[in-house]
Amino acid sequence: MYEKEVIDLVRSGVAFMGSVDDNRPRVRPMKPYIDGDGHIWLFSRYDSQKISALQSNPRVELCLMGKDQEVLSIYGRLKDDTKPGSPVFRALRDLMVAEIPDMKHYFADKDENSFVIYRLVVHEIRYMRPDCQLTTRV
Secondary structure, eight states: OOHHHHHHHHHHSOEEEEEEETTEEEEEEEOOEEOTTOOEEEEEETTSHHHHHHHHOOEEEEEEEOTTSOEEEEEEEEEOOOOTTSHHHHHHHHHHHHHOGGGGGGGOSOOGGGEEEEEEEEEEEEEEOTTOOEEEOO
């Protein structure tokens, strides 16, 4: 129903990712990437504290707010679908850098084993329009 609005909002900026780390809630800024098939991808360095937490509990929620005060929450599970050095990993990395130039500095390290790229398996999307009408399971 609001698929275009949801995709545009995800592409527009930074999302805040909520997760649980040792029974403590954590919220971190993340830059999601949507590929041509509509899959949402997130990346991180392996040396990040969030990696061990996500291995224990891969359930996350992304939250974004648009310039017109629309709100988007995406609940799902992160899945490590890529292996560093694989053609899929390299293709995704190259697409992310090409389409989101701010990401280039994250991938300046040529050691591909220092990154993980996760695919978000979406379970629920909640989108609230600027007029505060809520649409669920978009």
